[in-house]
Amino acid sequence: MIKTPQELIAARDSVREHFFNGWTRIRVGMATCGLAGGAGKLFEAIREQNEKNNYGFFVAETGCNGACFLEPLVDVVLPGQGRITYANMKPSDIENLLLLTFGGRVYTKKAVARATSEHLLSDDTEIPYLQGVIQPDVQKVPPYSEAPFFKNQVRIALRNCGIIDPTSLDEYIAFGGYAGAAKALTQLQPEDVIDEIKRSGLRGRGGGGFPTGRKWEACRKANGAARFVICNADEGDPGAYMDRSIIEGDPHSIIEGMIIGAYAIGARIGYVYVREEYPLAVKRMRLAVQQAEAAGLLGENIFGSGFDFRIRISRGAGAFVCGEETGLIASIEGNAGTPRQRPPYPAQSGLWGMPTNINNVETWNNVPVIITRGAGWFSSIGTPSSKGTKVFSLVGKAKRVGLVEVPMGTSLREVVEQIGGGIQDGGEFKALQTGGPSGGCIPAAHLDCPVDYETLTSLGSMMGSGGMIVMDSRTCMVEMARYFLAFLKEESCGKCVPCREGTLRMLETLSAICEGRGRPEHLDLLKELSEAMADGSLCALGGSAPNPVRSTLHFFEEEYRAHIEERRCPARVCKALIEYQVVRESCTGCGACARVCPVKAAFGKKKAPHEINNGLCTRCGLCADACKFKAIKVA
Amino acid sequence: MNNYSENARVNSAVTGVLGRYPDEPASLIGVLQDVQEELHYLPRVALEQIAHGLSVPRNQVYHVATFFKAFSLTPRGRHTIHICCGTACHLKGAGMIAEAIQSTLKTGDGETTEDGSFTVQTVRCLGCCSLAPAIMIDREVYGEVVPRALRRILGKYWEAESA
Ligand SMILES: Cc1cc2nc3c(=O)[nH]c(=O)nc-3n(C[C@H](O)[C@H](O)[C@H](O)COP(=O)(O)O)c2cc1C
Ligand code: FES
Numbered sequence: 001m002i003k004t005p006q007e008l009i010a011a012r013d014s015v016r017e018h019f020f021n022g023w024t025r026i027r028v029g030m031a032t033c034g035l036a037g038g039a040g041k042l043f044e045a046i047r048e049q050n051e052k053n054n055y056g057f058f059v060a061e062t063g064c065n066g067a068c069f070l071e072p073l074v075d076v077v078l079p080g081q082g083r084i085t086y087a088n089m090k091p092s093d094i095e096n097l098l099l100l101t102f103g104g105r106v107y108t109k110k111a112v113a114r115a116t117s118e119h120l121l122s123d124d125t126e127i128p129y130l131q132g133v134i135q136p137d138v139q140k141v142p143p144y145s146e147a148p149f150f151k152n153q154v155r156i157a158l159r160n161c162g163i164i165d166p167t168s169l170d171e172y173i174a175f176g177g178y179a180g181a182a183k184a185l186t187q188l189q190p191e192d193v194i195d196e197i198k199r200s201g202l203r204g205r206g207g208g209g210f211p212t213g214r215k216w217e218a219c220r221k222a223n224g225a226a227r228f229v230i231c232n233a234d235e236g237d238p239g240a241y242m243d244r245s246i247i248e249g250d251p252h253s254i255i256e257g258m259i260i261g262a263y264a265i266g267a268r269i270g271y272v273y274v275r276e277e278y279p280l281a282v283k284r285m286r287l288a289v290q291q292a293e294a295a296g297l298l299g300e301n302i303f304g305s306g307f308d309f310r311i312r313i314s315r316g317a318g319a320f321v322c323g324e325e326t327g328l329i330a331s332i333e334g335n336a337g338t339p340r341q342r343p344p345y346p347a348q349s350g351l352w353g354m355p356t357n358i359n360n361v362e363t364w365n366n367v368p369v370i371i372t373r374g375a376g377w378f379s380s381i382g383t384p385s386s387k388g389t390k391v392f393s394l395v396g397k398a399k400r401v402g403l404v405e406v407p408m409g410t411s412l413r414e415v416v417e418q419i420g421g422g423i424q425d426g427g428e429f430k431a432l433q434t435g436g437p438s439g440g441c442i443p444a445a446h447l448d449c450p451v452d453y454e455t456l457t458s459l460g461s462m463m464g465s466g467g468m469i470v471m472d473s474r475t476c477m478v479e480m481a482r483y484f485l486a487f488l489k490e491e492s493c494g495k496c497v498p499c500r501e502g503t504l505r506m507l508e509t510l511s512a513i514c515e516g517r518g519r520p521e522h523l524d525l526l527k528e529l530s531e532a533m534a535d536g537s538l539c540a541l542g543g544s545a546p547n548p549v550r551s552t553l554h555f556f557e558e559e560y561r562a563h564i565e566e567r568r569c570p571a572r573v574c575k576a577l578i579e580y581q582v583v584r585e586s587c588t589g590c591g592a593c594a595r596v597c598p599v600k601a602a603f604g605k606k607k608a609p610h611e612i613n614n615g616l617c618t619r620c621g622l623c624a625d626a627c628k629f630k631a632i633k634v635a
Numbered sequence: 636m637n638n639y640s641e642n643a644r645v646n647s648a649v650t651g652v653l654g655r656y657p658d659e660p661a662s663l664i665g666v667l668q669d670v671q672e673e674l675h676y677l678p679r680v681a682l683e684q685i686a687h688g689l690s691v692p693r694n695q696v697y698h699v700a701t702f703f704k705a706f707s708l709t710p711r712g713r714h715t716i717h718i719c720c721g722t723a724c725h726l727k728g729a730g731m732i733a734e735a736i737q738s739t740l741k742t743g744d745g746e747t748t749e750d751g752s753f754t755v756q757t758v759r760c761l762g763c764c765s766l767a768p769a770i771m772i773d774r775e776v777y778g779e780v781v782p783r784a785l786r787r788i789l790g791k792y793w794e795a796e797s798a
Contacts, residue, residue, distance in 0.1 A: 033762075033765055033766055033778070035775075035776065036776040036777060037766060037778055068766065071766070235760075236759065237760070238719075238724075238759050238764075239721050239722035239764050240760070241762035245762075276668060277759075277760075277771075314665070315664070317664055317668060334660040334661045334689075334699070335695065335698075336698050336699050336703070337703070338702075395722075395764040395767065396722075396767075402765050403765075467722065469726065471726065483722070484722075487759070491759075596782065598738035620730075620734040620735075621730075622735055622782055625731060626782070
């Protein structure tokens with residue numbers, strides 16, 4: 001049990017001792033992304049070798065360090081040598097890795113970065129790993145500060161992800177965890193906490209960017225018999241996964257943020273609403289809550305302050321609109337998650353009609369370090385209107401994909417080119433999609449713009465929750481707009497007409513254009529519909545649903561015109577406007593295409609060039625994928 | 636299985652789940668999730684028993700059970716294949732993966748194979764966007780899926796069933 005700030009410090013120091021000076025340990029990145037990359041088998045292989053050869057090291061899991069393109073990742077910490085990260089590991093690498101490691105060497109083939117110390121953000125200390133004579137092998141591995149994916153990043157939200165064991169409360173504490181809660185509850189008045197958050201300039205990371213301190217204050221001042229805090233971990237935006245990664249890699253940071261927020265607001269119960277498509281995140285969150293309860297960090301009289309707080313976990317059930325705060329609240333109450341008119345805002349009337357404060361995962365996760373380091377430190381990072389850092393999920397056609405955290409105001413180009421390494425397979429950059437399904441596509445001409453809330457909005461997109469999807473010249477912007485509208489039409493809850501009918505009509509129109517039935521007046525129709533939906537919808541889903549259409553139409557109008565006027569899809573994506581053809585010179589007649597074709601449109605004699613019957617062909621692309629000789633092209 | 640023993644099975648599953656939750660309307664979604672997980676669908680008798688157990692009107696239970704994608708009122712297969720159709724996966728060929736899975740299993744979106752082994756369902760995003768295209772079978776996520784790899788992935792489940 002940890003009942004006083006002094007006990008917290010004692011616990012912290014004793015684990016630190018082990019963490020930096022004692023254990024030889026191996027860590028496997030076992031977040032969902034690592035597991036999908038094969039980390040489970042790796043973990044087993046390491047454990048097996050450990051037992052077989054009596055190496056006697058500790059094996060544990062860790063979260064995702066963001067470098068998903070390097071999964072599965074293995075970290076080796078050896079006293080005297082620091083921490084070395086190995087990438088793209090396979091079970092067959094393990095024997096060599098361990099032989100070399102315990103022979104005082106490095107498995108250079110797969111070593112990508114090393115750390116000789118860790119920076120503990122919470123109390124701004126740099127703790128070196130036990131120093132020894134650094135082996136020449138080790139010196140050849142680039143330090144984290146020079147590794148291309150990491151060197152331009154500043155990590156606040158991801159401070160612990162991929163370093164600590166997310167199933168260990170001890171390690172969270174060793175890294176300065178719960179010091180923010182201890183300080184807030186024992187040294188600060190609730191009003192002081194709100195003031196600190198206000199001065200830090202922290203804004204909501206869930207999409208809207210509303211100033212967090214002001215929201216807390218409104219909730220504290222509202223009248224009600226009880227107050228609630230909620231963590232929104234519904235993470236609905238497709239293409240974005242920072243919230244999953246933070247929960248899976250550092251669940252206690254959210255609990256701590258919520259304790260501080262609840263204290264400031266005067267809430268005694270908190271909810272974490274996690275989407276059910278994230279089974280591992282649910283599991284990690286549950287475990288963390290149990291651990292915090294067992295340690296007395298949740299429950300009654302936390303840190304002897306007289307403040308009581310508990311957390312419950314709710315699972316979403318697969319509805320995008322439940323990420324919207326009023327929909328989410330309805331869903332916690334056991335109803336269908338349809339949003340309602342605001343005002344009243346949840347701060348006045350939320351869960352069970354009581355004042356409720358709802359923040360995103362990343363917002364909560366920023367709170368503890370703002371309290372320990374101070375508003376001045378936090379607000380020194382970023383731009384005048386957008387403070388701190390933001391985590392982005394850089395995915396799509398970039399070379400290096402993963403989670404990246406950069407100060408607000410960093411240019412989009414730096415993220416895409418320096419961190420992301422440009423476009424994969426030598427392709428050409430076309431657009432960066434931000435803001436989720438109701439965000440927009442930003443073309444190359446605007447890549448030098450800084451990322452902050454206002455700039456992205458002025459470009460017809462938005463910050464959203466932090467998805468950044470890199471598109472190359474093989475992406476059709478009309479088809480992308482159609483894709484997002486199909487998504488939004490499906491997820492519209494149907495309560496208000498502008499959204500329900502508007503998304504449907506837009507989808508029909510975009511489909512017509514993609515299918516070669518576009519007419520010139522369609523473009524005006526889309527613009528008109530956009531205005532009606534933006535003005536008339538009940539919640540932001542409908543209000544921002546026209547964004548993908550507006551922004552692609554604004555920046556890529558010529559592509560729409562090519563579809564409508566020339567019946568041509570310049571990116572060669574829209575199925576009705578393309579054909580698959582066999583390049584006779586390259587075809588060996590192996591028959592792979594004929595075997596995979598579900599409609600028997602690909603045919604031919606063995607060892608003779610094959611053909612595709614475009615009357616039958618559904619343009620699924622399986623033949624082109626199956627062809628080892630690149631003999632099937634799209635025209 | 637005859638109707639009587641099927642009802643008894645549903646009844647005992649629902650009773651077990653209800654026992655883990657407080658008797659209040661707020662438990663509704665959690666209860667439905669757990670029952671769905673155990674029975675792979677929400678039979679009518681289960682919905683009625685849940686309505687009664689939590690003192691929630693039946694029409695509300697039905698509304699919730701049909702609003703959320705995670706619930707199914709018809710039996711699902713023993714395994715559920717979630718095909719991610721999120722933005723990153725869409726860009727990287729999720730459409731082709733869906734087509735390949737559906738043509739291999741001869742099922743459409745939301746349908747179940749004849750032998751009851753798989754239900755195929757498209758989902759918004761699995762949160763593995765860096766490994767696009769991704770699919771999730773039950774709770775296991777597979778990243779960077781190519782059509783060629785599907786036989787091997789699906790085969791694993793059939794093999795486990797026959798073992
Ligand atoms: C359709 C829709 C979906 C949303 N989905 C999410 C989501 O998945 N996660 C999230 O944190 N906020 C989401 N939001 C924003 C929330 O309504 C709310 O503004 C946010 O959780 C507040 O937290 P913040 O101030 O910390 O950003 C969504 C909003 C809308 C309109
Ligand atoms: S877009 Fe498919 S996992 Fe996120």
